[in-house]
Amino acid sequence: MDKFGNIARHWTSPDKTMGAWIAIAVGLLIVYFPTFWDLFHGLWGTERHAHGPIVFFVSIWFFYFKLKQLPAYGISFEPFPVLGWPILIFGLLVFILGRSQTLLIFEVGSLIPVLLGITLIFMGSRVAKFLWFAFFFLCFVVPLPAFVVDAATLPMKTAVSFATEHILYALDYPIARTGVMLTIGQYQLLVADACAGLNSLFTLEVLGLLYMNVTHHESPFRNFMLAVLIIPISFIANVTRVIVLALITYHWGDAAGQGFLHEFSGIVLFITALLLVIATDGLLRVLSNKFKKSQQATSSDLKV
Structure with a gap:
């Protein structure tokens, strides 16, 4: 875990931050693009689930809005990989289960532990606590069973x-x-x-x-x-x-x-x-x- 902690601290240093977030964004896009493509061309195209895209885009904006507030509140990055990696791995396993079995509640819901795990690994528990409402907000994106x-x-x-x-x-x-x-x-x-x-x-x-x-x-x-x-x-x-x-x-x-x-x-x-x-x-x-x-x-x- 010390090795992972050193990697996280290296990635969150000022000269490496942009490259880290680009790599994370590309990774998330590769994993979740098929899921959200299916949602936009399927479930979210129906009147019953028309709220999905609205909540999803508002969630993205809200994460950006809260992250920009970090300097104003004096919250620094203190990576916590010991907790972050198990949560991230759990989220990925839930995604694999949901994707393989076409269970949208797992497939979309896995995004919450995945993002939480990434936040803990590269930014730490203080940032995760500051973003708690943003993670809660994402729960409304998850499609409920019929x-x-x-x-x-x-x-x-x-x-x-x-x-x-x-x-x-x-x-x-x-x-x-x-x-x-x-x-x-x-x-x-x-x-x-x-x-x-x-x-x-x-x-x-x-x-x-x-x-x-x-x-x-x-x-x-x-x-x-x-x-x-x-x-x-x-x-x-x-x-x-x-x-x-x-x-x-x-x-x-x-x-x-x-x-x-x-x-x-x-x-x-x-x-x-x-x-x-x-x-x-x-x-x-x-x-x-x-x-x-x-x-x-x-x-x-x-x-x-």
């Missing part, structure tokens, strides 16, 4: 359909519901996985967690509440999208509802969710400031 997605999606679709029906009925629209099938006027709309499934929930949860980490709130309560409230925010955004699609279909016909405006409703979903996240964060900030002021007033009264 039975998990189906089990979680059905209640969400039912809830979105129920809310849409009652809101539009209250607005005097001729709407009825059978399960996840909405009938508005002469049109029928099936609330599909893409309109009320885990893809939007995952994407919005990821973007919300990213927002929290980038803004770097110091209040644990504020962070926790925002992370929890992203789930109802996702639900509200999904209901908004289905309502928009139902109204488009009712007023302009089925062709409009299933064409360009269907895709545009997805943009409406994320804009709605982003505005709700920012508004919720603002409300939590006001409540947090009031709570701090009340605590300070109470402590000052006790001192008097």
